[in-house]
Amino acid sequence: MINDPVRLPVGHRRSASTITPDDLLATAADLLADGFRVALVAGHDDGEQLRVVYLFTAADPDRRVELHVPLDAAHPHVPSLAGLSFPAGRFEREMHDLFGVVPEHHPLPRRLVRHFHWPRGWYPMRHDAGEPPEFGDVDGPYDFRAVEGPGVYEIPVGPVHAGLIEPGHFRFSVVGETILNLKARLWFVHKGLEKLFHGRTPDDAVELAERISGDTAVGHTLAFCLAVEDALGLTVSAEAQAARGVLLELERLYNHVTDIGALCNDVGYGIINAQTGRVREQLLRINETVTGHRLLRGAIRPGDTTLRRPPDPGVLAGIAADVAEIVDLALAQSVVRERFTATAILTRAQARDIGTLGYVARASGLDTDARRDHPSSPLGPAFAVHTETGGDVLARFTVRATEVQTSARVIAELLTGAGESATEASPRPAGTVPASGVGIAEGWRGTIVHRVELGPDGRLSRVKVVDPSFFNWPALPVALTDTIVPDFPLVNKSFNLSYAGNDL
Amino acid sequence: MSVIGGVAAAGLQVLAVGAGAPLLIGVMRQVRARLEGRVGAGVGQPWRDLRKLMRKEPLSPRGTSEVFRIAPLILVATTLIVAAVVPLVTTASPLDSVADLFAVVALLTLGAVALALAGIDTGTAFGGMGASREMTIVALVEPTLLLAVLAVSVRVGSTNLSQIVTSTLDDPARVISPVTVLAATALAVAIIAETGRLPVDNPSTHLELTMVHEAMVLEYAGPDLALVEWASAMRLTVFLGLFAGLFAPWGIATSGSVAALAVALVVFMIKVAVLGVALAAGEVFLAKLRLFRVPELLAGSFVFALLAVVASFFLA
Numbered sequence: 001m002i003n004d005p006v007r008l009p010v011g012h013r014r015s016a017s018t019i020t021p022d023d024l025l026a027t028a029a030d031l032l033a034d035g036f037r038v039a040l041v042a043g044h045d046d047g048e049q050l051r052v053v054y055l056f057t058a059a060d061p062d063r064r065v066e067l068h069v070p071l072d073a074a075h076p077h078v079p080s081l082a083g084l085s086f087p088a089g090r091f092e093r094e095m096h097d098l099f100g101v102v103p104e105h106h107p108l109p110r111r112l113v114r115h116f117h118w119p120r121g122w123y124p125m126r127h128d129a130g131e132p133p134e135f136g137d138v139d140g141p142y143d144f145r146a147v148e149g150p151g152v153y154e155i156p157v158g159p160v161h162a163g164l165i166e167p168g169h170f171r172f173s174v175v176g177e178t179i180l181n182l183k184a185r186l187w188f189v190h191k192g193l194e195k196l197f198h199g200r201t202p203d204d205a206v207e208l209a210e211r212i213s214g215d216t217a218v219g220h221t222l223a224f225c226l227a228v229e230d231a232l233g234l235t236v237s238a239e240a241q242a243a244r245g246v247l248l249e250l251e252r253l254y255n256h257v258t259d260i261g262a263l264c265n266d267v268g269y270g271i272i273n274a275q276t277g278r279v280r281e282q283l284l285r286i287n288e289t290v291t292g293h294r295l296l297r298g299a300i301r302p303g304d305t306t307l308r309r310p311p312d313p314g315v316l317a318g319i320a321a322d323v324a325e326i327v328d329l330a331l332a333q334s335v336v337r338e339r340f341t342a343t344a345i346l347t348r349a350q351a352r353d354i355g356t357l358g359y360v361a362r363a364s365g366l367d368t369d370a371r372r373d374h375p376s377s378p379l380g381p382a383f384a385v386h387t388e389t390g391g392d393v394l395a396r397f398t399v400r401a402t403e404v405q406t407s408a409r410v411i412a413e414l415l416t417g418a419g420e421s422a423t424e425a426s427p428r429p430a431g432t433v434p435a436s437g438v439g440i441a442e443g444w445r446g447t448i449v450h451r452v453e454l455g456p457d458g459r460l461s462r463v464k465v466v467d468p469s470f471f472n473w474p475a476l477p478v479a480l481t482d483t484i485v486p487d488f489p490l491v492n493k494s495f496n497l498s499y500a501g502n503d504l
Numbered sequence: 505m506s507v508i509g510g511v512a513a514a515g516l517q518v519l520a521v522g523a524g525a526p527l528l529i530g531v532m533r534q535v536r537a538r539l540e541g542r543v544g545a546g547v548g549q550p551w552r553d554l555r556k557l558m559r560k561e562p563l564s565p566r567g568t569s570e571v572f573r574i575a576p577l578i579l580v581a582t583t584l585i586v587a588a589v590v591p592l593v594t595t596a597s598p599l600d601s602v603a604d605l606f607a608v609v610a611l612l613t614l615g616a617v618a619l620a621l622a623g624i625d626t627g628t629a630f631g632g633m634g635a636s637r638e639m640t641i642v643a644l645v646e647p648t649l650l651l652a653v654l655a656v657s658v659r660v661g662s663t664n665l666s667q668i669v670t671s672t673l674d675d676p677a678r679v680i681s682p683v684t685v686l687a688a689t690a691l692a693v694a695i696i697a698e699t700g701r702l703p704v705d706n707p708s709t710h711l712e713l714t715m716v717h718e719a720m721v722l723e724y725a726g727p728d729l730a731l732v733e734w735a736s737a738m739r740l741t742v743f744l745g746l747f748a749g750l751f752a753p754w755g756i757a758t759s760g761s762v763a764a765l766a767v768a769l770v771v772f773m774i775k776v777a778v779l780g781v782a783l784a785a786g787e788v789f790l791a792k793l794r795l796f797r798v799p800e801l802l803a804g805s806f807v808f809a810l811l812a813v814v815a816s817f818f819l820a
Contacts, residue, residue, distance in 0.1 A: 155629040155713075162710045177795060266714070268706040268792030274540040335703060335791040485633070486795045489711040 007065065011230040011437055016066035021078050024054075024069055028081050028088075031056045031065060037355060038081070039064075039440070039449045041091030042464035043099035045127045050076045052101060053464075054088075055438060055451060059373030064438055071101065080106040087355040087471055098125040113187050113503070116142065125195060132192075147173035147181050155485065159188050166499035170488075177484040182477040186503055193504040197463035202228040202302045202452075205460055209450075210297045212465055213501035217293075218244075218251040219443020220465065220501070221300045223450040226376055227463075228302040231437030231454050238378070240305040242414045245377030247296055249407040249414075250311065252444040254283040256400045256407075257323055259496055263397055264330050266490045267339040272330045279322055286311050313412035320408035327401040340394035344491040346479040347391055354475045357468040358446020359403065360495055362387045363395035370442035382409035391479075393494040445469060445498060467501030509760035513594040520769060521587040521745070524776070525737035526550035528744075531777060532784035539788045554734055560726035568625050568723070575622035576724070576731035579615040583738045586611050592745040593768045594757045595666040605653045605663040608746075609646065612698075612739065616642050619732070623720035630712055634719025637795065641704065641716065644802040645697045648809045652691040655683055655812035656750050665746075669753045679751065681819060686812035688751050693805035695743045697798070699736070702787045704798050714792070741776060744783075748775040 007015035019027055032038075036056035044051040054067040069078060080103035082089025092103035093112035100123040103109065117135035118124075124132065144154075152175050159167035169185040193212060197205050202225075209224035210217045222244055229236060236244075261276025284294040290307050291299040299305055331337050346356070351364035361368050362385065369385040371377070386402040388395035439450045446468025455461040476495050483491060530547035537544030564572055589603040597603060616638065623635035657663045659678060660671040672679055697704045700717035712719060721732050749756060755771030757764040793801060 153629070153632075155633065157629075157713065162712050264791070266709075266711060268702050268709070268790070270536075270708070271540040271788050274542050278541065333789070333791055335793060338797075339791065339794055484795060486714040488713050490714075 010066065012064075013062045014064035014066065014230070014438055016068060016436075018068040018070065021069055021071065024067065025079050025081070025084070027067060028054065028056075029084055032084055034058065036063070036065065038085045038088040038091065039447075040438075040451055040464055040466045041088060041095060042451060042462070043095040043101050043125060044453070044462050045073075045099065045125065046070075047127065049073050050099060050101060052078055052095065053451065054081075055449070057374065057440065057449075059368070062374050064374075064440075066436075066438075076101045077104050078102070079104050082106050082108070085355065086353055086474070090470070090474070097123075099123050100126065110143070111139075113190060115187060115190055124192060142185060144171050144183050144185075145173075145181060149175070151175045152180065159185075168499055172485060172488070174485055177486065179480050179483050179485060179488070182480050182488075184473060184477060186473065186499065189499065189503050191500075191504060194463055194465060197452075197460050200460050201458060202232075202454070202460060205463070206301060212504070213467060213469075213498045214295065215255055216251065216443045216445065216448070216467070216498065216501060217295050217297045218247045218300065219441050219445070219448045220450070220467075221297075222248060222376070223439040223441040223443075223448040224452070224463070224465075225300055225302045225305075226439030226441060227437040227450040227452040228439070228454075229437065230439060231435045231452055232302070234303040236303060236305070238417075240303075241377045242417065243305040243307050243310075244300060245414045246307065246310065246411050247291070247299055247305070248371075248377070248441065248443070249411045250283070250287055250290065251296055252407045253316075253319075253404060254280055254287065255444045256404050257283060259493065260323070260327060260330070260397065260401060260404075262493050262496075263340075263393070263490065264336060266493050267336055269330065269333060269336050272326055275326050276323075279319055279326070282315075282319060286315065310415050311411065313408075313415055316408045316411055320405050323401070323404050337394070339487075339490065340397055341392060342390075343393040343487055344479040344483045344494070345391045346475055348389070350478050351391065351475065354478065355471045356446075356475050357471050358442075358444075359396055359399045360472050360475060361446070363399045364391035365389040368447070370440050370447040374440040374447075376439075376441060378414065380410070380413040382406065382413040393490060396494040443468065445496070445501075446472065465501075465504055467498055467504075469498040469502040473497050473502060510594075510596045510598040513757070513760065513765055514588040514597045514599065516765060516769065517590075517593050517597070518584055518587050520593065520772065521738050521741050522584070522734075524773060525741040526554060526734065528741050528776060528780050529737045532780045535781050535784040536788055539785060550733070550737065554730045557725075557730035557733070558727050562727050563725045564728070565626055565628075565723050567627055568622075571618075571625040572622045572723070573728070575618040575625075576728045576735065578618040579735040580731050580738075582611045582615040582618075583735045583742065586742050587738060589665075590742060590746055591666045591669045591749050591753075591756055592742070593772050594760075594765060595670050596758070596760055597666070600664070600666055603665045605657060605665060605668075606650070608665065609649055609653075612742075613642065613646060615735065615739070616698075619720055623723075626723040628723060630715075630719045630722045634716060634722065637716045638720055641697055641798065641802070644799055644806070645694045648690050648694040648802065648806045649698065651806070651809035651813050652687045652694060653750065655687040655809065655816045658813070658816040659683075665749070669749050669756055670758060672750075672753045673756065673758065676754070681815075683812050683816040683819060684751060686808050686815060688747075690805045690809035690812060691747060691750070693801065693808075695747060696783070697802055697805075699740045699743055701740075701783060702790045703793045704801070706792045740780075744776045744779040745772060748772075748779060 007017045010016045036058040039057040040055040042053045050071040050073050052069045056065045080092055095101045097111050097114035116139055119133055155172040158169040167188040171183045172179055173181040209221045212220040257276050258280050261273040264272035287296050288294045289309050290311050346364045348365040351361050351366050365387055367387050388399050435454045437452050441448050449466040451464045453462040529550045534544045534547050586608055589597050589599045620635040620638050623631035657668050660668045705716040724732050755768050757768035
């Protein structure tokens with residue numbers, strides 16, 4: 001290793017070192033070779049200078065390494081890591097759009113987050129960005145890759161869709177019905193969410209974290225609170241940890257059940273959707289008794305988590321049995337099985353190279369789950385990571401159906417107080433300024449990572465949110481190659497990626 | 505029968521089909537909802553939808569031509585003509601000579617083609633996509649449709665639908681034959697495909713990329729959409745009525761008496777309702793086939809129709 005930097009412990013299983021841009025490539029290459037993945041890249045505007053923080057994480061044992069790269073504000077250039085890690089290249093494009101940090105020798109230096117109508121050279125996350133400028137048509141037409149040849153035509157879909165979903169534009173290049181190329185154009189709804197966190201106290205920011213992605217209230221709030229606790233050195237009682245585990249699984253339950261029905265509905269098997277709709281409603285009512293909110297808001301706070309009334313494990317076991325029966329009925333219908341099987345295969349190599357997370361990764365044979373890799377709640381014998389090797393719609397469906405069963409058992413186990421506590425005192429140098437924290441939680445879509453920095457006044461000076469959808473979106477067009485157009489909605493639903501969590 | 509009586513009878517058929525078709529759709533949706541454990545919107549919902557659509561202002565997309573505007577009218581007109589001439593309630597339509605097997609199938613196809621042209625005329629990707637899929641299916645369905653009815657017509661020696669029905673009424677025992685089973689199977693699949701039901705097309709989807717019929721008419725709104733929806737419902741009714749008439753013609757009036765017509769009307773409604781309920785109930789247990797599997801299904805039904813024709817010659 002060149003110029004082995006001094007790694008200071010800065011938080012829970014986390015060390016940080018400050019390096020120069022010249023050392024970045026070699027250090028990052030070493031970490032990636034050592035089994036780390038790029039979990040988060042965040043720009044920071046420290047006034048005098050800009051700073052880029054690269055967070056690398058690894059499992060077994062849980063390790064987190066930060067690289068801080070200070071940059072001259074007048075010439076913010078970093079060497080691109082895109083050649084080493086695909087997700088890093090995406091983070092760099094995001095950072096370029098928001099902070100104006102230029103990734104050198106990036107293979108695809110196009111805008112990512114920056115809206116079509118934002119003026120060039122306006123970097124909204126800089127301190128001096130000011131109010132958002134008026135929208136104007138300033139950036140020319142969007143550069144879709146044109147596929148040419150006899151019989152090739154384009155199907156533009158969206159950004160406004162027939163169903164009640166968020167905006168995304170899909171451009172299919174098609175010959176006959178076979179998809180040759182798909183470009184998913186997202187980023188229509190940038191909300192400036194990360195900046196909204198700035199200046200809030202951590203307690204005041206919880207309500208924002210709960211609303212990052214409506215269906216992942218628990219996942220994001222938990223990651224945020226873990227990050228705040230890491231920064232402040234707060235310890236969480238074993239009961240509160242167990243309560244968090246219960247909430248995380250309740251969220252997984254209702255989302256998985258919804259999508260199991262939606263996948264069947266997309267192949268015209270409506271009766272399954274009607275039945276999962278019934279089960280989903282039961283789960284939402286349980287959510288309401290547990291937290292006072294059907295989408296599980298309001299229970300998790302920094303340092304604490306309380307349940308109004310714990311869910312009844314017997315009822316949940318009944319629901320799990322119900323879901324198992326519904327899943328069996330769905331897969332017993334040969335047309336449903338035929339539609340799911342071998343549709344939109346994402347190979348293990350593709351899933352790994354793109355850096356996919358959550359059930360998308362597990363359905364392609366990647367054994368990744370933050371509940372085990374970066375534990376924050378007690379884990380008992382009921383917990384298991386389920387992987388499939390098919391990488392097709394059926395594999396993603398099966399992984400989620402199995403996780404429903406696991407979640408119900410995990411909740412029962414957490415309520416009886418079994419399992420090892422994940423609490424552990426982390427070494428922390430006193431007076432590190434700015435205090436920083438990292439929170440990692442396995443939401444139902446996959447691994448959510450938050451990184452916070454707190455100013456001397458105890459207010460949030462920077463919050464970086466990473467939803468698993470940011471990693472998984474590029475996998476969708478890859479999986480869709482050579483799939484036929486009428487299968488797209490089914491495939492899209494099998495990934496079920498978040499627009500809100502992706503475009504912050 | 506007098507010409508006036510025949511006109512009245514034909515008018516009765518048109519009225520029954522026109523007023524009853526949305527109710528048939530309503531019944532089918534309601535059956536499906538109840539079987540799936542849902543409450544359902546009620547039998548009258550399709551009529552309420554049509555009323556709502558008729559009250560809206562007519563809109564047509566920029567750049568569309570007369571083809572787009574005329575298509576719903578052609579669709580409705582052809583369906584109404586078929587409803588008037590096909591022996592649904594009576595065999596005594598004044599347009600008896602038009603009630604020829606080939607003419608009826610051609611008229612129904614004309615409506616489908618008009619709609620496909622309108623889909624292409626919009627110039628949108630969905631219109632073209634839906635039209636291309638619909639034409640693929642129509643091209644595969646029409647031969648089956650013709651062959652299946654031809655198989656039934658062989659023993660009568662005429663392709664006139666009224667004569668087929670009358671002949672069956674005169675000698676009911678002839679229906680009980682392998683030809684009927686083969687032809688009925690082929691015709692049932694063809695009707696399901698032609699009217700865009702599961703497993704070929706999903707009439708209740710909101711996913712524009714999977715649609716066949718719905719993608720083609722995606723640009724229609726207001727009264728035009730009402731016409732298209734109404735005509736689609738009538739096509740289904742006519743097809744089910746034709747199916748019932750060919751294989752179980754009992755109750756169809758051959759005389760012009762008011763009593764016979766009244767009985768025939770009630771029997772017609774019961775037969776179509778039974779077929780519709782059976783179709784809806786069957787759909788609950790079906791999922792939509794992958795688009796590329798649809799030709800396999802239709803090829804299978806074509807083989808059935810072909811066998812029916814061959815068998816009808818050997819068994820004649």
